[in-house]
Amino acid sequence: MLALSLKNMTEAAYHVSAAAIETEAMLVRAAQENPRDFEPLYKSNYEKIVNFVYHRLGDKELSFDITSQVFYKALNNLSKYKNTGVPFSAWLFRIATNELNQLYRKNKAQPVLSIDTSGLTELKGDVNEVSTAVQDAKLFDALQNLAEDELELVNMRFFEKRSFKEISDITETGESACKMKLYRILDKLKIKLVGINE
Amino acid sequence: MKKPEIKLNQDPLSKTEIESKMNFDKFLSGHAAASHVSWLSKTAKIYLSVSASVVVVAGLSYMVYKNKSATADSASEKFINPPVADLLVKPDNFLIDTQKDTTITLENGSSVFVPAGSFVTKDGKDVDGKIELSYREFHDQVDLIFSGIPMNYDSAGVKYQFESAGMFEIKAYKNGELLGLKQGKEITVNMISYNEGNYFNVYYLDTVQKKWVYNESNTRTCKEKIAGVWDEKIITSDVRIEPEKLIVPKRANPDLYNFIIDYNKEEFPELAVYEGVKFEVPKEDKNFDVKFAKIVWDDVVIRRHNETQYSVTFKYGKKSAGFLTTPVLDEEDFDAAMKEYEKRRKEHLVAERRKNDSLNVTNVNFTRQANANNNINARFDRAVLQGTVYRSIVVSNMGIWNCDHPFRFVLQERNEKEQKIGFPTAAFESDNGEKMEMKKLFLVKRSTNAIYPLSEKEFKRFPVSIAKTADIMMGVTGADEVVYLENVELKNMSITGDNIIIKMHQISYYNNNLKGIKAMLKI
Numbered sequence: 001m002l003a004l005s006l007k008n009m010t011e012a013a014y015h016v017s018a019a020a021i022e023t024e025a026m027l028v029r030a031a032q033e034n035p036r037d038f039e040p041l042y043k044s045n046y047e048k049i050v051n052f053v054y055h056r057l058g059d060k061e062l063s064f065d066i067t068s069q070v071f072y073k074a075l076n077n078l079s080k081y082k083n084t085g086v087p088f089s090a091w092l093f094r095i096a097t098n099e100l101n102q103l104y105r106k107n108k109a110q111p112v113l114s115i116d117t118s119g120l121t122e123l124k125g126d127v128n129e130v131s132t133a134v135q136d137a138k139l140f141d142a143l144q145n146l147a148e149d150e151l152e153l154v155n156m157r158f159f160e161k162r163s164f165k166e167i168s169d170i171t172e173t174g175e176s177a178c179k180m181k182l183y184r185i186l187d188k189l190k191i192k193l194v195g196i197n198e
Numbered sequence: 199m200k201k202p203e204i205k206l207n208q209d210p211l212s213k214t215e216i217e218s219k220m221n222f223d224k225f226l227s228g229h230a231a232a233s234h235v236s237w238l239s240k241t242a243k244i245y246l247s248v249s250a251s252v253v254v255v256a257g258l259s260y261m262v263y264k265n266k267s268a269t270a271d272s273a274s275e276k277f278i279n280p281p282v283a284d285l286l287v288k289p290d291n292f293l294i295d296t297q298k299d300t301t302i303t304l305e306n307g308s309s310v311f312v313p314a315g316s317f318v319t320k321d322g323k324d325v326d327g328k329i330e331l332s333y334r335e336f337h338d339q340v341d342l343i344f345s346g347i348p349m350n351y352d353s354a355g356v357k358y359q360f361e362s363a364g365m366f367e368i369k370a371y372k373n374g375e376l377l378g379l380k381q382g383k384e385i386t387v388n389m390i391s392y393n394e395g396n397y398f399n400v401y402y403l404d405t406v407q408k409k410w411v412y413n414e415s416n417t418r419t420c421k422e423k424i425a426g427v428w429d430e431k432i433i434t435s436d437v438r439i440e441p442e443k444l445i446v447p448k449r450a451n452p453d454l455y456n457f458i459i460d461y462n463k464e465e466f467p468e469l470a471v472y473e474g475v476k477f478e479v480p481k482e483d484k485n486f487d488v489k490f491a492k493i494v495w496d497d498v499v500i501r502r503h504n505e506t507q508y509s510v511t512f513k514y515g516k517k518s519a520g521f522l523t524t525p526v527l528d529e530e531d532f533d534a535a536m537k538e539y540e541k542r543r544k545e546h547l548v549a550e551r552r553k554n555d556s557l558n559v560t561n562v563n564f565t566r567q568a569n570a571n572n573n574i575n576a577r578f579d580r581a582v583l584q585g586t587v588y589r590s591i592v593v594s595n596m597g598i599w600n601c602d603h604p605f606r607f608v609l610q611e612r613n614e615k616e617q618k619i620g621f622p623t624a625a626f627e628s629d630n631g632e633k634m635e636m637k638k639l640f641l642v643k644r645s646t647n648a649i650y651p652l653s654e655k656e657f658k659r660f661p662v663s664i665a666k667t668a669d670i671m672m673g674v675t676g677a678d679e680v681v682y683l684e685n686v687e688l689k690n691m692s693i694t695g696d697n698i699i700i701k702m703h704q705i706s707y708y709n710n711n712l713k714g715i716k717a718m719l720k721i
Binding site: 039104115 | 200201203204206208210215219220222225280283284286289291332371373374678
């Protein structure tokens with residue numbers, strides 16, 4: 001088993017205080033009574049959602065359309081929303097993920113993995129602790145062959161630089177389960193790329 | 199699912215691109231339309247083949263609904279509209295058992311008493327088990343501004359602003375559903391008040407009628423309790439002028455000019471305690487002319503300038519003359535004035551001593567009592583005895599309650615130029631010269647716990663002379679930035695032609711919270 005430290009990974013700034021979550025819950029209640037009061041939630045989450053969608057579609061116009069769709073669905077289903085102590089954005093991310101999956105399944109859009117150089121370097125470092133000299137093409141191929149949920153986890157952690165807490169909130173999976181899963185995915189990638197299994 | 203396409207270092211979305219697409223009003227109208235289209239198409243599927251008239255009816259219903267909805271939304275937007283969502287006072291939330299009487303005590307000393315079986319659902323059914331009680335208070339001008347709650351009151355067609363002695367919002371929920379108060383049940387809130395006066399009424403915010411509703415019984419009880427606080431303070435109204443505010447009598451200088459003014463004795467009690475006060479003009483004041491004595495003036499305005507001097511302005515038509523004066527007494531009145539001064543000073547000291555002794559005794563007694571009996575009334579009594587004022591309000595509806603005094607902001611009238619050509623056209627800029635679009639603007643006086651909102655019309659045609667009367671002008675930009683301008687800067691605003699550029703300071707990132715804003719603006 002590999003001893004993965006994820007040492008190169010910079011911890012993303014994601015801390016939402018209990019008070020902030022409570023304020024959001026209050027805003028949700030207000031919006032449940034009057035859709036006009038959805039505005040603060042719309043404004044504070046719009047940028048996060050459109051970036052999330054764009055990251056997975058790579059098409060600006062389509063990303064804005066899908067983002068609108070996400071907020072329509074959120075507002076339509078707001079009466080069903082229950083505050084579980086996680087940020088409201090986590091619920092929006094889940095709606096966005098569902099919307100994207102529907103698009104992909106209906107072949108209306110090509111899934112995209114947006115990779116930035118810094119995230120790539122960090123991923124390479126964690127896959128091969130000795131050297132980051134892993135060939136990009138090989139890594140891309142390995143990533144493309146990961147299962148949907150595995151790729152999503154790598155994407156959120158390395159290329160969107162989300163903390164385990166946030167990933168846990170979005171995927172509704174425990175933090176330790178997320179970490180464990182990611183370690184296993186990295187193990188898998190390492191075997192494919194450098195052929196080592198310690 | 200297809201294999202993902204790898205995009206390396208994809209161009210990110212720019213802020214401008216995002217902002218250009220983020221339009222809540224458009225989103226909301228699209229959402230409303232989309233909801234109705236979906237409903238209409240379902241109806242059409244069922245009835246289209248049966249009867250065309252059904253579809254027409256459905257179409258009409260849609261129109262009526264849409265119009266009603268739009269009106270309600272726009273009215274609601276004007277009614278309670280927090281300018282920055284992140285700067286709302288955060289509520290305290292409590293999980294309480296509806297089967298038991300519950301008393302909640304907040305960190306600031308306020309308390310809420312909820313009797314058992316107080317809540318009902320929207321359809322009037324009793325609520326059992328645990329419920330979530332949400333409570334928050336608004337105490338000062340910054341809280342009021344960011345609450346978005348309208349702080350004005352219309353009485354007999356006259357518009358007033360509210361001076362607040364504290365406002366609170368109380369709500370209850372069960373599984374996310376808003377609950378109501380059961381008929382006949384009452385929640386008692388003892389809210390701490392940082393505004394001691396005994397002239398505040400109690401109002402409830404009727405969110406259906408969209409107006410504040412005066413509550414007579416609570417007002418009466420509140421005033422009686424506060425009167426009790428004043429009784430405890432022992433000091434009579436005459437002695438209430440503290441020694442440092444009393445003016446030490448001064449003899450008139452026979453070489454200087456003085457004059458008598460029939461001033462308002464209630465406005466200047468420190469002068470009214472002496473008989474025969476005159477106003478003496480210092481030698482160095484060049485504004486004074488002996489010829490003034492021959493003019494019959496229309497009006498005179500007196501203002502305290504400092505601890506010993508008063509500014510006096512005489513007015514006659516468009517002519518005015520202002521200078522500084524010192525209150526003095528002629529020889530025949532001086533001795534009597536000195537005696538009065540000494541007498542009042544001693545009375546005040548005795549009253550102070552009696553008050554302190556009384557508080558020491560009651561504090562000891564209270565500690566014993568409070569340990570034995572931690573009920574809500576005891577807490578109120580303690581507050582009274584220790585000089586802290588609480589407003590006791592019996593809540594008969596869940597929602598927003600306010601202890602307020604309707605008053606009219608004393609605002610300077612338009613100056614001559616403004617009367618002739620109107621207010622200048624304003625543009626707002628940051629200190630760096632970047633243009634700012636103002637969403638909200640308020641005038642604030644530190645001494646009065648009230649806010650004066652400027653209308654959107656006034657953002658454009660800016661009432662300079664009115665703004666100059668405020669201690670602070672505070673605003674929120676279209677980008678939700680909090681901006682402000684202090685009194686000195688307001689006074690120095692200069693107008694070029696018909697235009698004015700107003701440079702507003704931005705609240706720094708680190709102070710962009712209620713506490714930080716209050717500290718920065720000394721509120």
